[in-house]
Amino acid sequence: MGVFRMPSLGADMEAGTLAEWLVSPGDTVARGDVIAVVETQKGAIEIEVFENGTVHELTAERGAVLPVGTPLAVILAEGEEPPQTVAPTAARPPVESAPAERKPVPDRPVPSAEPHGQHKASPAARVRARELGVDLAKVTGSGPDGKIIRTDVDHVLTGAKQRPSEPRSPLAEMRKAIAAAMTRAKQTIPHFYLSHTMDVQPAIDFLARLNADRPPAERVLLGALFVRAASLAASKVKTVNGHFIDGVFEPADVVNPGVAVALRGGGLVAPALMDATELDLDRTMTAMRDLVSRARAGRLKGSEMTKGTITISSLGETGAEAMTGVIFPPQVAIVGIGAPQTRPWVINGQVVPRTVVTITLSADHRVSDGRQAARFVSEFETLIQHPESL
């Protein structure tokens, strides 16, 4: 595979700090192996390698803040020769044969036909400024040589003070990342919403029976039934499952639900449960337990941060009855699930107390319409009312 680079772990990521190498030169690595830990605004993320090979050289040093795309290591496939020159981490200029590796010369004006051309700004910052209508002349850059980076543009928008030299707490960094993603979502995605309250007593009774004979370690939570139902429903309604990138919707061929996990002390992450339709209920529960504990410990994988195809956000077992979520771009839908409530309900002409749940689908109107959203909600209801099928 050759040069392994700093991956993008989300649309708003510009750089990451290399916190830890988990391999050394000479180590054999297989697809999916975690080889490094990178600190991002969303916490420490484990970086996986996507091909088999042997670690030839580690070119980035621990503690370095590295822009997305910076070479980190050279990993060779079987029989592959090492490249002749390996770009070091910005230490010396690369040789002429590798012009693509060259970093922009800071003092040279960036040739550009656009009006913001006179300001030093990263391409991502320019796109962002255009999207938000922010004048780059009013933005203070915090990048190398005062270059304006995307987060600087976001700061103008969110009103955050531009004090890049001051270290911020991990929670403040996470709030900044959430602010950027949610602001972008609300400014670029035409959301529409569909809510439905449904009887979940069959699911609650099913779980009570299932868990009665099980030791605590094998018990299943209602949240796992919701994830299961939402994943299966999403697999049937293609227009809520995928990514909207550069003006085009790309439906996903698997369902990787991002499960919103509230972090104690504040903050929120929504790591993806990979290929969830292929898991049965018990495996879904096991995977969720693992995902939640790793999210809390700050040990998620890069793929889990980027490969979500729809988000599921549940308020838990007590509290507010409904939630209308904001879509996490580039996804196109989020399912908000309220806490179960006991309500009078009509069954066979009789009013009886039942446990009901309100789900709200927020969907991207560029991609789907009310009809598809209604179909998702209806599929979800059918599934949750037949929990034995999950």
Place this chain on the structure above:
Amino acid sequence: MNTTDIRAVYLQELCRIAPDIDPETVGDNDHIQEDLELDSMDVLNLVTALHDRTGVDIPETDYPRIATISLAVEYLKGAAQKT
């Protein structure tokens, strides 16, 4: 297990699940969900840990009986005597 042991085990497991909680500040009648903000996954993890440490199974219907330290001490002491 006596009251002191159960109390210690409970606090230890609670703070392992929620490392931001200072054991010194947890009151005997603090509710794990309403006061200490554990969610359903945390509660299940606490029940699992208490089961491992004390041998008491704690069925779902009894979760309210371990919701505070003082409730849990009474419940686990009683349940352990029965087994």
